[in-house]
Amino acid sequence: MTTEKIIRLGELAERIALKVQSLGENLSESLNSINVEWNKLPEPDKENIVFCPVDGGSRTKQLSGSTIIYAQAAGRPMGTEKTKGIDWQIEQDAEILTSGTKLAEDLAGQVRLRLEVTVAANLIEKHSPDILLLDGTLNSLFLIGMPSRLNTFIQEDSDDENLESDLSVYRRELIAYGDVLREFMDLVNENSTTVLSLSKDSYSKLYIPDLYSDEALTDTVLLRLKSQGEPGYTNSKISTPSDLLKGNKQLLRLWQKSNPKLKFSPKEIEYSSFYTNFIKNGIPFRTDIFNSQFQAEESIISKLLQITNGQDWLIPPRLAHEAAVVRNEILDHFYHQVFVRAEKQNPKIAHYVLTPSRRERTQ
Numbered sequence: 001m002t003t004e005k006i007i008r009l010g011e012l013a014e015r016i017a018l019k020v021q022s023l024g025e026n027l028s029e030s031l032n033s034i035n036v037e038w039n040k041l042p043e044p045d046k047e048n049i050v051f052c053p054v055d056g057g058s059r060t061k062q063l064s065g066s067t068i069i070y071a072q073a074a075g076r077p078m079g080t081e082k083t084k085g086i087d088w089q090i091e092q093d094a095e096i097l098t099s100g101t102k103l104a105e106d107l108a109g110q111v112r113l114r115l116e117v118t119v120a121a122n123l124i125e126k127h128s129p130d131i132l133l134l135d136g137t138l139n140s141l142f143l144i145g146m147p148s149r150l151n152t153f154i155q156e157d158s159d160d161e162n163l164e165s166d167l168s169v170y171r172r173e174l175i176a177y178g179d180v181l182r183e184f185m186d187l188v189n190e191n192s193t194t195v196l197s198l199s200k201d202s203y204s205k206l207y208i209p210d211l212y213s214d215e216a217l218t219d220t221v222l223l224r225l226k227s228q229g230e231p232g233y234t235n236s237k238i239s240t241p242s243d244l245l246k247g248n249k250q251l252l253r254l255w256q257k258s259n260p261k262l263k264f265s266p267k268e269i270e271y272s273s274f275y276t277n278f279i280k281n282g283i284p285f286r287t288d289i290f291n292s293q294f295q296a297e298e299s300i301i302s303k304l305l306q307i308t309n310g311q312d313w314l315i316p317p318r319l320a321h322e323a324a325v326v327r328n329e330i331l332d333h334f335y336h337q338v339f340v341r342a343e344k345q346n347p348k349i350a351h352y353v354l355t356p357s358r359r360e361r362t363q
Helices: 003-031 101-127 148-155 165-190 219-227 242-247 249-258 297-307 315-324 328-345 347-354 358-362
Strands: 051-062 067-075 089-097 131-135 194-199 232-234 237-239 271-277 285-290
Touching (some): 003 219, 051 101, 051 315, 051 328, 067 101, 067 315, 089 165, 101 131, 101 165, 131 315, 148 165, 148 249, 165 249, 194 297, 232 297, 271 297, 285 297, 328 347
Parallel strands (some): 051 131, 131 194
Antiparallel strands (some): 051 067, 067 089, 194 285, 232 271, 237 271, 271 285
16 A cells, blocks of 8 residues: 555544544433433343244345345254254245346345244244244334335236236235244244344434434444443333334235235234343343233343353354355355256356356456
């Protein structure tokens, strides 16, 4: 790196550092007027508990005339002698689109979510674990994105045969997800398994008053500052994702048209959230639990303390992430298999449609 570039980087860094200082001063003023109760951690529970962590991963590969999607999810029971030796349950799926990469990336995330919920439902049905650990927030189960073109299509009640190919794929995926989500919620309502959804890096503002919602203040930042880095936990906040479902009228319309029984009552999807930090100067993580299964925060935390990694996170979710992440070698092998099979059918089309894009080749 040249001296000129180093000097320029230093100038830019100085400008950003001054902005950070300004943000810090504003945060200090805000903290004095925000009250959050921070409780001491309970002792770990000594009861034998079966945990089932679930996580998913997805990747896209941009090609000259298409984009390939690959997604997978993994989960398994662990925590007791009886669960030793049980293999990971893996669900996989793939798709190919000819539209832009934005639609493909959105669809990849939706496919991954469906696979995660599928694995979660299967684990409850087969193993009846004490606690199911999902990745992310319970909110994300019901906050479903939809391409604007598809939203308009459903709103206008157009004939399905007039829907372009890629949007038709997306439509089918949304319907499939609705069916899986309804099956999962039925199992949650019928079984004793407690569902916890964990967010390691949360940008939520559940504890931030509206007055400060525009500031660079998230729950995590607030709690680290207010607690001065001490271990502990907050009291719960109640959320209502039913409001999000109501806001997506076209998705509900799509689900109702495909399956009249595909409904979610506001009560069954309400949940509560709280934050926990296990160690000095650790990062608080968010835990969500359905209100229908609600337990005292200290009861949940005492169970989670059984599976901490000695730092500020938990062992089962980390293992599930490692089992589900789509690494380069998986995507490359899958792409190679697709290319080889397509080339046997029609070499010319395979090379035109499946050749990696210039961006893919130069990365």
